Amino acid sequence: MIQSFSALALNGFREARRNRITLVIGFFAVAMLACTTLVTEVTIHTFNRVLTDVGLGVMSVMLVLLAIFLSSGLLSREIERRTVFLIVSKPISRGLFLAGRLAGNMLTLTVLLVGMAAVFFFQMSLYRDGITSTQFVAIGVLWFELLLLSSFGFVMSSFSSQIVSAVVTTGMYFAGHLATDVYNISAKSKTEAIRVLGKVTYYLLPNLSRLNYRPQASYAVQVAPNEILSSVAYGTAYAGVLVVVAMLLFSRRDFK
Secondary structure, three states, rough: OOOHHHHHHHHHHHHHHHHHHHHHHHHHHHHHHHHHHHHHHOOOHHHHHHHHHHHHHHHHHHHHHHHHHHHHHHHHHHOOHHHHHHHHHOOOOHHHHHHHHHHHHHHHHHHHHHHHHHHHHHHHHHOOOOOOHHHHHHHHHHHHHHHHHHHHHHHHHOOOOOOHHHHHHHHHHHHHHHHHHHHHHHHOOOOOHHHHHHHHHHOOOOOOOOOOEEEEEEEEOOOHHHHHHHHHHHHHHHHHHHHHHHHHHHHOOOOO
């Protein structure tokens, strides 16, 4: 089982690596990180803050887009190319196949995340700006946000088309970052139904703001270890539930 899982993960990584969009977005992100110098030229007094904000922001946006693209389209491409029939005909469960593909996607995103982080920290040291621990926290927790998004994308792609999966996953990303705002706004309503709806929406949607430490990194605000562990545990647990749901849906899908 371990060998099958590793083979599926590595095969998924190789396919994602060969994908031109993966390479284009990866190189584009590196170029954008390098171009942050042009932005910070006009903000001498807040050089470190803007450099951190722009660098981490570009890194996050590019990787989120890539995570949505890879997760929402992988299973659809497997079905369209009929390669999924070769896999399911072998003594490999559909759950293992899905987990292996997810691991391959996350391996691709991890390699790109490490590469972009290396460029980011090199640029910070090049301009002799202080590297803070919160920057490492923001980049590390970003990985768990990508895991959650990829898991949700796999849930959608297990029963819908690539376009629908991408659109819904993108909407979930924005809704997840606005979950706290929805809760706060609905709590001020005088209508009980709206307050209940806001609370239910808040608890059902993934609270992605808990996985966003870029503002703290920009202002070099220290984050308590307990808060970091809580956010990591939240992202991991939510992603785990989504993976189980994706496995259940994919195991019942008819490929005829």
